[in-house]
Amino acid sequence: MRPFSLHLLRHGATADGGRFNGRTDVAPSPSGIRACLEQAADLRFDLVVSSDLSRCAVAAERIAEAHGAPLRLDPAWRELDFGRWDGVHPGDVDPAALSRFWGDPDLHPPEGGERWSELVRRVGDAVSALERQSTLVVAHGGSIRAALAHLCGFDVRQLWAFQIGNASLLSIEIWPGDGGAAQIVGLRP
Secondary structure, three states, rough: OOOEEEEEOOOOOEEEOOOOOHHHHOOOOOHHHHHHHHHHHOOOEEEEOOOOOOHHHHHHHHHHHHOOOEEOOHHHHHOOOOOOHHHOOHHHHHHHHHHHHOOOOOOOOOOOOOHHHHHHHHHHHOOOOOOOEEEEEEOHHHHHHHHHHHHHHHHHHHHHHHOOOOOOEEEEEEEEOOOOOEEEEEOOO
């Protein structure tokens, strides 16, 4: 089978950055939308898929329109649900609980939040459901890391080493089928 390209674009800056915004629907900033449009300007893709949260969806709609590509909103690409931490600045979270979370987000999820393995399973299912065509996904830092865990087998400690800033673009070639492989072919901060 022929490989297909999967481009993972993190949403741009938001109007309320610096907080644990998982399920909280924070508006994108105009500069964040522009940054996403610039990252996608020279890409080729057949489909745009996006988290349904506005910080992703607004830029995805503009990108799809500019490229004449269909858009599909998919809540499976949402960020990790931070439970009681959602919408809270990390400095306002108990430091010991935060340290345990960063050390093992599956064993120590935020209170009332999602485990890391649940995010990887949710995003992995979304990746597996993609059509075998060049696709741009506009998503969140956590869901992009979860896609890398699913596709490349990275563990959490390896994934924290990836700097995935606002409007970062990660391109992967995927060889579908049994024993399929994924190869990271580009990362643009």
